[in-house]
Amino acid sequence: MKGGRSSELFDRAKRVLPGGVNSPVRAFRAVGGTPFFVARGHGSSLVDVDGREYVDYVCSWGALILGHAHPAVLAAIHVAAEHGWTYGAPCPAEVELAEEVRGRMPSLEVMRFVNSGTEATMAAVRLARAATDRDLIVKFEGCYHGHADGFLVKAGSGVATLGLPDSPGVPAALASLTLTAPFNDATAVAELFRKHAKRIAAVIVEPYVGNAGFIPPDADFHPALRALCDDHGALLIFDEVMTGFRVAAGGAQERLGIVPDLTTLGKIVGGGFPVGVYGGRADLMRRIAPDGPVYQAGTLSGNPIAMAAGLATLRETEAPGFYDQLERRTARLLDGLQEAARRHGVPMTAGHAGSMWGMYLVEGPVRNYADAKRSDTALFARWHKAALTRGVFLAPSAFEAGFVSSAHSEADIDFTIQELDAALGEARAH
Ligand SMILES: *Cc1c(COP(=O)(O)O)cnc(C)c1O
Numbered sequence: 001m002k003g004g005r006s007s008e009l010f011d012r013a014k015r016v017l018p019g020g021v022n023s024p025v026r027a028f029r030a031v032g033g034t035p036f037f038v039a040r041g042h043g044s045s046l047v048d049v050d051g052r053e054y055v056d057y058v059c060s061w062g063a064l065i066l067g068h069a070h071p072a073v074l075a076a077i078h079v080a081a082e083h084g085w086t087y088g089a090p091c092p093a094e095v096e097l098a099e100e101v102r103g104r105m106p107s108l109e110v111m112r113f114v115n116s117g118t119e120a121t122m123a124a125v126r127l128a129r130a131a132t133d134r135d136l137i138v139k140f141e142g143c144y145h146g147h148a149d150g151f152l153v154k155a156g157s158g159v160a161t162l163g164l165p166d167s168p169g170v171p172a173a174l175a176s177l178t179l180t181a182p183f184n185d186a187t188a189v190a191e192l193f194r195k196h197a198k199r200i201a202a203v204i205v206e207p208y209v210g211n212a213g214f215i216p217p218d219a220d221f222h223p224a225l226r227a228l229c230d231d232h233g234a235l236l237i238f239d240e241v242m243t244g245f246r247v248a249a250g251g252a253q254e255r256l257g258i259v260p261d262l263t264t265l266g267k268i269v270g271g272g273f274p275v276g277v278y279g280g281r282a283d284l285m286r287r288i289a290p291d292g293p294v295y296q297a298g299t300l301s302g303n304p305i306a307m308a309a310g311l312a313t314l315r316e317t318e319a320p321g322f323y324d325q326l327e328r329r330t331a332r333l334l335d336g337l338q339e340a341a342r343r344h345g346v347p348m349t350a351g352h353a354g355s356m357w358g359m360y361l362v363e364g365p366v367r368n369y370a371d372a373k374r375s376d377t378a379l380f381a382r383w384h385k386a387a388l389t390r391g392v393f394l395a396p397s398a399f400e401a402g403f404v405s406s407a408h409s410e411a412d413i414d415f416t417i418q419e420l421d422a423a424l425g426e427a428r429a430h
Contacts, residue, residue: 004050009037030397031381036388041068043407046393054393055412059403061395062210062242062356063267065326066316067407073271076312080305088299093307100314101269101277104250105240107259111279112288113302117241117266118146120276121204123288123296124262125150128202128235130294131284136196138203138234140183142212142369142399145204145239145264153178154369155211182368183209184217186224193232202262203229204237207252210401211242212369214358216351222258229261235284241266241276242401245314247354249323255353271309274300322406326355329413330404333357336417343421344428346379355404372399382430386423392416 013020019027021035028035036048044067046056059067066073080093094113102108114120125137125148137150145151152167153175179196181188183205193200203225209215229236238260243252245268253260262280269275279285287294317323334350334357341348341361349364351357360366360375361383380398387394392415395402404413 006037006049007034009049010034025395025397025400028396030377030399031384033385033388035396043067043069044405044409044412052391054388054391055408055416056393057402057404057416058393058395058400059405060272061267062246062401062403063270063272065246065268065355065403065405066271066313067405070313070316070407072316073309073312076308077305080308083304085305086300086303091302091304091307093304093311094302097269097307097311097314100311101265101279104245104314105253105263106250107253107281108263108277108279109282110285111277112285112296113307114276114278114296114298115274115300115303116146116276117239117264118148118276119298120241120264120266120278121145121151121237121239122148124237124264124278124280125202125204126296127278127284127287127294128237128262130287132201132233132235134199134201134234135177136179136200137177138179138181138189138192138200140205140209140369141180142183142215142372143204143206143209143239144211145206146241149174150178154180182370183212183215184221184367186221186228189225189228193228193234197232200232200234202235202237204239206239206242207256207258208243208247208353208356209369210356210358211399213360213366213372213375213399214351214353214356214401215366215368215372216353217256218367222256226258226260235261237262237264239264243353243356244269245317246356246403249317252353268313269310270306271311271313273303273306273309275303275306275310316406323354326404326406327352329408329410330355330357333404333413333416334359336413337420340417340421340424344424346424346428347376349375356401357404358401361398379427382427383420383424386426387420390419390423392419392423394420 021027039049047053141154149170240251244265248255265277289295330352347363350359362375377398
């Protein structure tokens with residue numbers, strides 16, 4: 001978008017912000033071109049500062065399950081803001097949201113609110129280490145758990161997109177406490193447990209990978225992880241920052257029938273405000289200060305406006321058939337994309353869980369990050385650009401999940417299939 005207000009803003013932004021952005025993938029480096037700057041969002045669409053409108057499949061990276069500026073959430077924010085926006089003392093909305101979360105995900109018997117997914121996973125690992133008196137954690141290649149030091153090892157999308165295997169600034173001693181295995185490979189995890197018997201505190205996993213594109217788990221993968229953790233006295237942490245309240249009313253743990261020891265949440269739980277949660281078994285969570293010695297705190301944690309936005313969002317998702325309708329729309333979108341890919345002779349492997357979805361431009365199956373990396377990123381980049389010109393905003397990387405919100409209408413899905421079909425034809429003809 002040369003010469004417009006977005007490009008002017010991006011030039012200014014680059015002088016004062018690294019890469020012109022406050023989170024790396026937003027800079028569009030993986031797809032080329034320059035990012036658009038948003039003037040406003042409404043329902044399923046974003047309008048940029050040059051007046052162009054896009055059907056939005058990023059949905060603030062999954063945080064907005066109701067779409068932009070949902071009236072019920074807006075009303076709740078207004079009411080909350082009238083009463084001030086941070087107290088540094090407890091408020092009723094914290095209790096209400098915690099009860100709501102526990103009602104939907106009973107494994108979170110006790111929880112703590114923080115301000116981001118990153119904070120939630122950091123704290124969950126600290127607690128796991130304290131509770132087990134062990135140091136090592138196991139994560140999976142391509143899974144992203146926020147940007148804390150110990151997680152920037154084989155960490156998927158943002159990191160992968162930039163081609164940084166690790167990050168400078170992460171001490172080797174810290175990185176060495178993180179062991180990695182391929183997703184969907186319980187045998188590799190069993191091998192890690194065999195080698196490091198009594199040193200592994202926890203296995204942390206995105207139950208459906210969403211930060212390396214979308215990768216569903218094999219049916220026996222999570223039961224095997226649960227059993228390995230039980231056999232070796234390690235904790236199983238489900239990082240549901242993306243999947244929580246997204247893939248089902250009770251998250252991936254409900255959809256998969258697995259009870260993790262600890263769970264981390266973010267994105268949807270804050271209704272688009274900066275909220276994270278870590279929680280789980282009461283006996284573990286009682287170790288957190290001030291009940292126990294494991295320290296963790298936050299000046300703005302439990303923020304009344306964020307709590308109100310999260311609560312209003314979750315209540316909207318309780319409408320009868322809410323998740324079924326989202327799932328059906330998402331399935332229809334993917335059927336349309338796969339049909340278009342077949343017609344254009346482009347290999348595509350697509351999948352979804354609820355309204356979280358993804359597609360790789362490669363023959364399947366895609367079971368792990370190594371499989372995902374075989375996809376045609378150059379074709380994806382051209383497709384992304386053509387889609388944007390036609391009014392469809394896909395995540396600016398071949399290794400991100402997409403999201404459908406309840407604001408995406410059947411007409412939006414029809415429009416999207418038609419425009420992405422045409423855009424794929426253009427990208428392929430290149
Ligand atoms: C987004 C995400 C995080 C990080 O959350 P932030 O709020 O960006 O810090 C952690 N884990 C998963 C699975 C995520 O998708």
